[in-house]
Amino acid sequence: MSKKVLLSGVRPSGKPHIGNYFGALKQFVDLQDQYEAYIMIADYHALDFVQNGKDMKQNIMNVLLDYLAVGLDPKKVTIFKQSDVSEHTELARIFETITTMPYLMRAHAFKDAEAKNKDLSVGVFNYPMLMAADILLYSPDIVPVGADQKQHIEIARDTAEKFNRIFGDTFKLPEPLIMKEVATVPGTDGRKMSKSYGNTIPLFAEYEEIKKCVMSIVTDSAGGFPKNVFEIHKLLRPEDELKKIYEEKAGKYKELKEMLIEDLEKFIAPLREKRKEFEKDIPKALEILKAGGEKAKKISGPKMDEVREKVGVKLY
Secondary structure: OOOOOOEEEEEEOOOHHHHHHHHHHHHHHHHOOOEEEEEEEEEHHHHHOOOOOHHHHHHHHHHHHHHHHHHHOOOOOOEEEEEHHHHHHHHHHHHEHHHHHHHHHOHHEEEEEEEEOOOOOHHHHHHHHHHHHHHHHOOOEEEEEOOHHHHHHHHHHHHHHHHHHHOOOOOOOEEEEEEEOOOEEEEEOOOOOHHHOOOEOOOOOOOHHHHHHHOOOOOHHHHHOOOOHHHHHHOOOOHHHHHHHHHOOOHHHHHHHHHHHHHHHHHHHHHHHHHHHOOOHHHHHHHHHHHHHHHHHHHHHHHHHHHHHHOOOOOO
């Protein structure tokens, strides 16, 4: 019996942090045996924020190395770059013709940017259409997302339903796979860990960097229990075990932070070393990415041909 299909991806917009790992990358690895998985480097989405060619190339390479270092196996998973598959942007253009502006104005990213009075690019406004194309081209059964990203799947489903209604049955409606057990990973300041907040612990940090990040974690003195330290720490140890330790060391913030530093180093060090090994053979890593793009096109190409036929632009 053939495996169900999974699709997801990461935007190459900077160094990954432990929140990226526990919120997404770990799930990709855990699910790679269970599903036919397509894991994308969403470089065209990153263009909304990264507009320096040299930086973009480095960011793409970094995501590729990150994928390999955390344990994605190219024999099990199709790792590919969005820009290597021209069908993504072609299908997005077709979806734009059946989508209204008021509908796109419901997107969370648009609302957030509008609330902050930011100058919006057309790319940021239209990004849900490119994301819908990313998803629907591969007929995935599931798309793993955090609860805050569920709207992306809802928009893809709405777009698929509308296209099917206008042009005939073409697209499968994907289901979101919400990782309920993955809570929002807090940053060093207590807010959600995010590159934009500058409150991250890098996934491949060296020991001294880990130490600096952990010692900067904001502590709340209520009851001698440093909540922000604990919330990060429970990603690495069973919660019951930690509660006992934190109760025994109530008020001893420095000791608890030092313990978190050591536990983070134990977790990060093997990933860091594995990544350094992949860095030694960049041509091999690029071969994996190129082969993934070719495999992705074998799926997306026939689907795009079907779309061209349905909309009436395919004449030969």
